[in-house]
Amino acid sequence: MTQNSVKAMEKTGHAISRKSVAAFMATVIQNPKNHINENL
DSSP states (O other): OOOOOTTTTTTTTTTTHHHHHHHHHHHHHHHHGGGGGOOO
């Protein structure tokens, strides 16, 4: 029986860091007109 490590279970493409989400939200707040009618 094999044990799965945390690295083996990482989701590529789905795992987004909180820091990157916060940076994106800061740009949306600073320039809301750039994201009008976009599905975020």
